[in-house]
Ligand code: ADP
């Protein structure tokens with residue numbers, strides 16, 4: 026088996042398409058090298074080695090050593106240097122690289138191959154002793170912490186101590202002799218903490234680092250990240266070994282990170298940060314303040330690369346358009362300049378905010394770089410949620426505390442916390458929290474996930490906090506330098522204000538501002554790009570998109586977001602209003618027919634008004650109204666006062682009412698007297714609702730001249746007979762309304778398919794239905810035989826332990842619940858070819874589920890109003 030693939034210097038055995046085998050980093054290094062870009066030569070050890078390693082009790086394949094040796098030799102030949110050579114040593118970096126970039130993996134080790142002997146050779150061959158010792162101290166620290174597991178801060182403490190004694194601030198001000206001392210101290214720290222000597226043999230260093238990369242694939246951080254992002258452990262990671270180029274050789278050297286377009290806004294401007302005389306992660310580590318790339322983006326006092334290193338900058342501009350043209354996407358590039366010569370060390374499709382994804386997709390389609398279909402697929406459907414996020418109300422009062430970098434847009438308020446653990450704990454209790462850290466690291470990712478927003482004191486636009494927050498759609502303000510955090514007292518101070526854990530602040534991730542307390546927000550304004558994309562999506566999708574809405578506000582939101590109708594109006598929500606609940610209780614509890622009818626008549630007026638306002642808002646679009654569904658006991662009075670109120674209204678004693686309520690109680694109400702069972706045993710309730718609906722439809726038809734066609738939906742049907750009887754009763758009421766009014770009206774009567782039996786019997790049930798709407802919430806409960814209300818105690822365990830791939834209430838269980846949906850579709854249509862088919866569970870707004878509904882051929886999905894744009898885009902993506 027071929028375990029090792031070389032790249033650079035004319036021998037490129039890999040390609041971008043080989044990401045599964047070579048990991049993202051390795052595949053793209055090979056690709057860049059093969060299109061002639063300056064990539065330092067190296068090789069990639071495949072992800073298959075990682076899998077083989079774990080399959081064979083952590084042992085490498087036999088011939089791996091020989092293949093690595095041969096590939097090392099090719100690098101030596103390409104560079105004209107020898108690994109471990111005392112005069113002119115080859116140095117390499119060892120870099121992990123999974124298929125998708127993954128925090129939690131081993132950090133890169135740079136300058137590998139240095140020891141007390143080779144460092145002198147490097148000093149001589151480069152003619153720069155300071156550079157050689159700077160490289161060595163970096164290597165010892167990286168190797169010591171990353172491979173040998175000595176905590177970072179031990180090294181940092183030593184360095185800080187040194188700097189204090191020397192009275193310097195910048196690392197670049199430290200001389201070779203001084204670095205020698207630091208390196209000696211570092212060696213001591215390592216042997217003190219590990220009981221082992223720092224390995225001086227370059228081969229031992231190399232294999233130590235390779236082993237650390239493969240080992241890190243199974244470390245807890247990586248495991249957590251994989252779980253969070255559905256990445257299978259079987260994918261494995263690759264290891265890249267690459268000859269070093271040096272950005273720390275002086276003032277004509279630099280290292281940087283840049284994006285071919287602005288990853289926050291999507292603007293077509295070259296964007297990024299770099300540092301002169303620096304190496305590796307210096308830019309993101311926040312040790313010195315990175316400088317901007319272009320003059321256009323530079324502020325007073327900044328030194329843009331365009332000015333400082335004009336040749337390398339010009340070369341980078343050329344690379345920028347070359348890479349975009351090649352990858353047809355915005356790229357995130359890591360580069361180093363060694364003595365004015367540019368080298369590329371990484372490229373990948375850049376992470377971006379939802380707003381940037383949208384703008385870039387539309388712009389690139391217009392530029393002809395990608396097709397409209399590509400553009401539709403480039404914007405993750407769920408990310409539209411972020412565009413619909415609130416911004417600060419410009420009129421709101423505010424006290425600004427400070428300003429940092431606008432790292433991830435949107436506005437968020439919450440209680441300040443200083444640890445990821447506290448953040449998670451409070452969020453789990455339903456609190457809004459803002460995570461405040463000096464800087465974040467992969468250990469904080471779970472806390473960031475739980476937070477509304479993230480504030481850091483250190484780090485730039487490409488710092489860990491910024492990148493991760495943008496990816497997650499969390500608001501982030503990064504690098505707010507005046508924030509001082511005391512982790513022991515759990516208090517931060519910002520220019521004299523001191524803010525303790527639990528106090529509120531507000532972040533504006535679009536401007537970088539930090540405010541005291543809670544600042545009011547306003548809903549987002551939808552951009553032209555948003556409308557353009559939605560237009561393209563609408564022209565592409567086959568599935569209709571409706572909304573679940575019953576209040577006028579929801580109906581308006583639904584229309585604003587482009588819903589093509591209402592797929593589910595739940596009438597019970599209308600029963601809970603303060604002006605109605607009393608009447609509902611009388612209706613349920615009264616045993617005197619006349620009293621009961623009086624309550625029902627009063628409710629009729631309310632209900633009719635509800636329907637009138639919805640029909641008006643929906644202006645002729647289809648509206649599906651579900652007749653009363655929940656168990657009656659949900660409406661029963663509980664508090665003493667409530668019971669007394671009903672007693673007075675009905676002229677009964679409190680004891681009588683309490684006894685009646687007790688008799689209505691059920692052990693398993695969700696499987697009890699609800700849905701059509703209720704409507705069939707209390708026909709006057711459904712009759713009232715049907716009458717209200719028809720009268721409202723007639724009224725709004727008259728007003729608007731548009732024929733309103735109400736869709737009446739009977740819930741929780743299990744048998745053909747239930748629907749047959751319920752339908753007959755509804756039609757009798759409809760006919761009597763129409764006769765009273767001397768009017769005519771089109772209507773449809775259909776049912777929810779939300780019980781397994783209904784799906785199985787769909788062919789029979791379809792005889793009496795004009796439409797089906799799959800109620801996938803109840804269908805999931807009843808298919809799995811679990812209750813959503815009680816599943817919290819074990820469902821997360823199931824998902825964590827792989828007993829279920831995903832929460833079936835979030836993403837439809839295709840094999841079980843989905844199979845029933847498919848059966849319902851096929852059997853229903855076999856009986857009734859024109860049967861309209863929709864879905865109205867939570868799954869209607871979930872892109873994965875929408876792809877399934879497209880595949881089984883439903884006519885529409887219906888979801889909550891705020892999910893409508895997500896569903897429109899997901900439906901288009903599913904159709905492509
Ligand atoms: P990450 O996946 O965390 O970005 P990388 O493997 O990309 O880690 O390494 C981080 C940084 O280290 C790179 O951006 C680059 O600056 C530096 N680096 C890695 N390999 C080399 C190399 N061969 N020569 C010079 N710098 C390197």
Ligand code: MG
Pocket residue numbers: 132133
């Ligand atoms: Mg890293």
Ligand code: MG
Pocket residue numbers: 359371
């Ligand atoms: Mg990188």
